[in-house]
Structures are given as structure tokens and as C-alpha cells.
Amino acid sequence: MFAYDSVILARMLTSMTLVFHIIFATIGVGVPLLISVAEYIGIRKRDPHYVLLARRWTRGFVIIVAVGVVTGTAIGLQLFLLWPTFMQIAGHVISLPLFMETFAFFFEAIFLGAYIYTWDRFKGRYTHWYLSLPVIIGGGMSAVFITSVNAFMNTPQGFTLVGRTITSVEPLKAIWNPATPSKVFHVLTSSYMTCGAVLAAITAFFILKYGNNKYYKKALKVTMIVTLIFSIFTAIAGDTSAKFLASYQPEKLAAAEWHFETEKGADLILFGKLTEDNEVKGAIHLPKLLSFLSFGDFNSEVIGLDRVDADLIPPLWIHYMFDLMVTLGAYSIMISMLFVLFMFWKKRDQYNKWLLRAIVINAPFAMLALEFGWIYAEVGRQPWIMRGYLRVAEGAVSSPYVHIAFAMFLILYVLLGTFVTVVLVRLYKKNPIQKEWEQRFPDTLFGGDQK
Amino acid sequence: MSYEILGLSALWFFLFAYLIIASIDFGAGFFAYYAKQTKKDHILNRLIARYLSPVWEITNVFFIFFYYGLAGFFPDAGYYYGSAMLIPGSIILVLIGIRGSFYAFENYGSRSSLLYTFLYGASGLLIPAAIATGLTISEGGFLREANGSVYLRYTELLTNPFSWAVVFLAIVSVLYISANFLTYYASKAGDEPAKKLLRSYALFWAAPQIIASLTAFIAISRQNPEHYNNMLNLWWMFGLSVLFFLIAVYLIYKEKRFGLSFICVMLQFFFALLGYGIAHMPYILYDQIQVAADATLPAMGTALLLAFGGGLLMLIPSLILVMRMFLFDAEYVKGKK
Secondary structure (H helix, E strand, O other): OHHHHHHHHHHHHHHHHHHHHHHHHHHHHHHHHHHHHHHHHHHHOOOHHHHHHHHHHHHHHHHHHHHHHHHHHHHHHHHHHHOHHHHHHHHHHHHHHHHHHHHHHHHHHHHHHHHHHOOOOOOOOOHHHHOHHHHHHHHHHHHHHHHHHHHHHHOOOOEEEEOOEEEEEOHHHHHOOOOHHHHHHHHHHHHHHHHHHHHHHHHHHHHHHHOOOHHHHHHHHHHHHHHHHHHHHHHHHHHHHHHHHHHHOHHHHHHHHOOOOOEEOOOEEEOOEEOOOOOEEOOEEEOOHHHHHHHOOOOOEEOOHHHOOHHHOOOOOHHHHHHHHHHHHHHHHHHHHHHHHHHHOOOOOOOOHHHHHHHHHHHHHHHHHHHHHHHHHHHOOOOEEEOOOEEHHHHOOOOOOHHHHHHHHHHHHHHHHHHHHHHHHHHHHHOOHHHHHHHHOOOEOOOOOEO | OOHHHHHHHHHHHHHHHHHHHHHHHHHHHHHHHHHHHOOOHHHHHHHHHHHHOOOHHHHHHHHHHHHHHHHHHOHHHHHHHHHHOHHHHHHHHHHHHHHHHHHHHHHHOOOOOHHHHHHHHHHHHHHHHHHHHHHHHOOOOOEEEEOOEEEEOHHHHHHOHHHHHHHHHHHHHHHHHHHHHHHHHHHHHOOHHHHHHHHHHHHHHHHHHHHHHHHHHHHHHHHOHHHHHHHHHOHHHHHHHHHHHHHHHHHHHOOOOHHHHHHHHHHHHHHHHHHHHHHHOOEEEOOOEEOOOOOOOHHHHHHHHHHHHHHHHHHHHHHHHHHHHOOOOHHHHOOOO
């Protein structure tokens, strides 16, 4: 009973930290790209309005990164505190990318510090912009390394285990396990997509509130194009992931797709509800599509849950997570595509109120898609913490105090979440764009029109 | 030299670097709060803000390096500490969370608040106290193994004079190291009033620092006689440490060569930590984890060392770049940029 409780609590605490951290981590990885793009366009076109955009994004970004640093430190150490047995094995086999992730983050932090304090310090036009590149690379690389650790949990390899002793390791093989390529691809593209969506939503919100002008138009154009590009890449990455799952982790795909019987030409099941006798109701069946998505062939055989041991089947509710993730991702593609289409199709106005509202909603949707995607990825690995080797229940700490730690972190996250919101809102309210515009460009009206 | 000794040396280096950098950072946070509380913030806070802003995230990374490095080179140590440290570790994390965030809120946000300053000033003193628990536990006698798991003996930890001696040493050292560095930084910035104030802090904390060091040194003799005897055999290292302490205090007192004085402070801690560390061998965690016996496999050890070397090759030039831009750029230090 006691061991069981500490397992559940350890899972709850880890989930809570991850759900909170992912928001900040994603922004930490993705937003530098948008800042850098805006600054680059500004320098290239000699248009200081884009540079102002980059500056204003950076100010909020720094605060979010600071929270990301501390939640990242938290999850890093919590892995040891809550999953000591897992980390003992993982320490032997997969500590290399953990170590390298720290270097990558270090690199990012150093150059971010340099970037935010040196806006007007250099003579060369591009010098300051160059500083943004190591920030993007550092953030991207830390995502690559940490994702490889998560990938390892799904398809562990590169070691020999005898009892509880590891007798040989190949560190690079452990990093480059079968799950790594598709997972890294998916994580990076979805980060850039989400950050594009968030910054686009903020712009659209201001257009709805204060009316449109050239400055907002520039901001929305950049962010929506980035959103479109990376929404499409995210979908491609999702497809790559499905193909990976079909070959290497079929039970995760089968559970998410409610694919019970192994068969050729398997249908794809969308939405629907599962009855108590595992009967699918009210779902849309797309004939043979699951086979196609799994192997690129409509008649290929897809392994169903009948081939999986009963106690190794992941919870079937991950189907809802999967559907939500895909639906919200599709929404992002649709909205950004519409916007870009309207940009070229002069008859339609890409700044019409309904589209702007749809863009505002896209930000929480994209963030939720990310959360649902991670819940799917993590719960879909159950009951394993290290697939095939170690179950979650065996990896957890056995301590009577996990609930105290849980309460401490809950309070911390509520506190940080509240304060970060208040501080961000106040930051932009106190120095609104209209005011900053007047100081920087006193000759023009806000937006860029001549007075 | 074998890979586990190299690995251990790398870990030791991280610990030492963290000790110095984090102490400066934590102490600066506390002094910023104290100055604000005593209405002296007009003298200090500009200087402290100029130093802290670009470096605080870097500080945190050294801590992460240390525990990932420990778990990489000595996975069993990661297991023992991980199992036992749930509550102390969570406290450290919550404090780091509060400190990092409220530092950012105060400095990158739009308004300054005494509450924010208090939160990051106070948490800065508690973090080293909590982290020091890790060193305390390494002396042995605080862990209990049962049902295939490892537990921390909380009562033993909280009632043991040795653990409180370590906590006291940690807090006092933070204030001492920080005051010394900031005195040097202020003199470099040519900020006479700040230098005067900080110099008085540095002198004030010197005596408690050496008393706390000696107390902790003696307290080890009761907690772990074997370690203590090893330390006595290395008496000359601790002698050097005390010597550098005296030189540092002398220089500060005479108000000359603050740079050299801070180097002496670093050497003081360098020799004390080195002597402590060498005497700790062959154990990482007394009785349970040994350096050679519990190291990771050679393939991983080598890979980690290569990554460490490669990482340093990349980081050191970048660090030098940033330092030249901020810490040691006279114009920036003086606030002209």
C-alpha cells in the first residue's frame, strides 16, 4: 500500500513538473528563432520597426526563460529524487546526453546574457544579430539531447543488463536509439510552431483591441508564416513518429488508435468513445488508412493489442489525447494557411475579425496540443519507465514523504505561474508599444505612417 | 591517471567553481536586500545589479553540472543521494525556484519591490545551507538501508551538531566570499562609497568565517574520525588555506590590491576544499560509495570525459567573451555602457 502510494505520488509530481515546465521550455527553445527572424528582416530591409518587435519580444522572453531555468533544474533533480532506481541504470547508460544538455544550455545562457544587454553596442550592422544564432542553436541542442533521453526510455539500447548490473555500454548507440530521430524532429518543429502561434495570437489580440496598423501587420505576417511552415513540418514529424511507432513500439500506436486486432488494411479510427467492453462507438472509420500511415502501404499488416500481453497494454484513454493533439495541430495548419492564402488573394482580408479571433485561440490550442502530445507519449509508454527493462513501479522512490514534496512544488508552481503572469502583463502595460514608439520614432505615428 | 580519478577531479572542479560563483551571487542577493532594508540601496544596488544581471543563469548551470556529473561518473552515488535526499532536495529546488524567478521579476520586470528582493535575498542564504546537507551526509551515519531502499535519518541529521556546524559554515562563507569579491568589483568600478561599505562587510564576516571553518573541522573528528585523521595528515593544505585567509584579510584591512585579496580568498577555499576532498578518498559517500569500485563503466567514463573536454573547448572562449563584455570591461563596470 505504502509503496503503491509513493509510486502514484511520484508520478503525479513528475507529471505536474513536466506539464508546467513544458510551457516554459517550449518558449525557451522556439521564441529565439522568431526574435532572430524579426531582427534579421529589420536589418536586411533597414526597417527599424522589425528590430523594435524583436526587442519587445526579448523583454518578455527573458522572464519566461528565467522561470524555465528553475523548472528545468527542478525536473533535472526530481528525476534523481523520485526515480532513483531508474536513474541508477540511466546514469550508467544515458548520462552522456544529460551532461551535454547542460553544456548546450550553458552556451545558450551565455549568449542570451550577451544578446539582451548589447542592442546598441556594436558598429557592424549584423554583429548583434549574430549573437542570436548561438541562442537558437543552444536551445535547439538542449532540446535534442534531452529528447534523446526520453527516446531512450521508449527504445532503450546500447547496453547489456545482467540482473541489476550493467556489464557493457555504448553511449552513442544509446543516444541514437530508434526513437530519437522522429522524436527530436517532432519536438523541435512543434516548439517553433507553438511559439509562432503564441506571438501571432498576442499580435492579433492587440489588433482586435487597438485597431490595425503597419507595425502589427508586419508582426502578424512574420509570425503566421513561421506558424504555417512549422505546423506543416510538425504534421510531417507526426507522420514520421507514427511510422516509427508501428515498427518499434506497436503497442503505443495500437492503444492510441484502438486497434485491437492485428490485421492487414487496418482502418484509422478518429474520435469516438470506448464502452466498458472495449467497443468503439460513434467513431469515424477511415478504411485502410492506419496501414497507410504506419507503413505507407494500404494493405500492410498493423500489429494490434491482441499481440500484446494484457499487463503491458497502455491505458486506452490515450486515444483521446492523440485525437486532441492531431485536431488542434490540424487547426493550426488550417488557420495559418487561410491567413497566408488571404495575403495573396486580394479579394479577402486576412485581418478580418473572425480570422483574428481564430488566431488568438490558436495559441492556447497549440500549447494544449503540446501538453496532450506529451501526455500521450508518456502514458503510452506505461507500464514501463524503460521499455522492456524497468517498470514505473520498480523505478520509483520509496519514501513516506512524497506528498510533502508534492505540496511544496504545487505551491511553488502556483506562485510562479501567478507572478510570472502578473509581472509580464505589468511589464508591457507600463511600457506600452505606443509610448515606446513615440520615444524611438517621434516623426511618425504609431505604426509608421507620416504625421 | 584513471578515468574515475579524472572524472572525480572534474566534479571537484565544478564544486569549487560553484562554491565561488554561487557564493558571490547568493551573497550579493542578500546584501542587496540588506542595503534596501537599511536604506543604503542607493550606494550598493546599482553595482550589484550590474554584476548579477548577466551571470545568474550561469551560476545555476554549475549546480546542474555537478549532479549530472556525479550521476554519470558514479551512478550508485546518484542512487543513494537520490533516494535519501527527497525532502532536502525538494527544499533546495523550491528555494532555487523562488530565487531565480524573483530575481528575474525584480530585474527584468517593470517595478522593483522589497518583497521580491527579500525573497531572493533570503532564499540565497538558505540554498547553500540546504545544499551543504549533501556534504554532511557524505560523512556517513545519516542513511539507513531497509527493504531494498535507502532512507535519510532525519532526526539524526537535525540533532547532530556536525550538520549545524556545516550549515553555519556554508552561510558565513557565502557572505564572506561575496563581500570580498564585491569590494574588488566596486574598487574596479571606482565606486568609492560602495567600496567602503562592502569592505566593512568583508572585514565583519572574516572572523566568523574562520571560526566556522575551525568548528566544522573539529566537528568532523566526532562524526568521522577516519576522515579527520586523513585531514590531519594533510595539515599543510589547511595551513596554506589559513595563510591565504590571513593575507586576504590583511590586504582588505590595509585597503590595497583588492584583486589580489580576492585571489587569496579563492586560494583559501581552494586548499580547504582540496584537503577536504583528498582526505575524503577513497569514499564518495562514507562506507557505501567508493571512487574506484563504484565508478561507471570505462566506455561511459571516457565518453563523459570527452564530452567534458569538448564542452570546455566551446565554453571557455564564450565565457571569456562574455566576461570581457561585462565583468572586466571597465566602461561597463563603471556603468557607462
